[in-house]
Amino acid sequence: MARPLRIEFPGAIYHVTARGNARQAIVCDDEDRAVFLVCLGEVVLRFGWVCHAYCLMDNHYHLLIETPEGNVSRGMRQLNGVVTQRLNRRHRRVGHLFQGRFKAILVEREPYLVELCRYVVLNPIRAGLVRQLERYSWSSYPATRGLVDGPGWFSPDWVLGQFGPRRAVAQRRYAEFVADGMGRPSPWSAVRGQTLLGSESFVDSMRPLLDEKQTLKEIPRGQRLLHRPSLTQLFPKGVRADKRVRDLTIRTACVDYGYSMATIANHAGIHYSTVSKIVKGER
Structure with a gap:
């Protein structure tokens, strides 16, 4: 199967996932998880991303990131490379940690971003790891909910802004919104061509970029x-x-x-x- 084309431009928003090699665990303990989040923070700051939501599971992770500089591919290569390097060193091993390339779906902000933020943080409950999201420390839910101080590189402001101007009220409404998400249909049924999640007009607006990327692939590597x-x-x-x-x-x-x-x-x-x-x- 051909790889989906990666569309990049300033301000693009993506749902990004990456899985462990052969579906094996990426992280083995809380120290591994802490290392991953440190690496994520470094990449978010270095590449100027806005991280709207994240969730680290044992054998995969989810990110919702906005890229003001249109650099998702470079940043993700850095992230997976540094995580591999540091965790391999910690466990005294060599070889691949992740299975192939990361997967990135370009997302239309309205109305999909807030729905995906809910979907991402519900992963631990869907997987049966916890019954209450407050008990899962490795997602953005506790910080967005206001239960803990989030890392400096994490940005819940846009998400909370969807639930009102007063922060405490917005945090409570956010929690209610997330709790209401269990059992709802997956947003992925609307994904187009493994690449786009958005309205018809959004998909149409992206077609010129898809055509440009396809043409670029046909240009000899030396010219590129x-x-x-x-x-x-x-x-x-x-x-x-x-x-x-x-x-x-x-x-x-x-x-x-x-x-x-x-x-x-x-x-x-x-x-x-x-x-x-x-x-x-x-x-």
């Missing part, structure tokens, strides 16, 4: 990369001194911009095998 940044631009002064930033930049150069691992190794002054391990998430 003519205007990519140079390695000198990608590796400014100071990048090599910070190993974590260096590793992320190496993955970006290889995965996003198509530089060969040998070329990157020569430019960065490190061994080819080191670059290979970084790109594969083994470091």
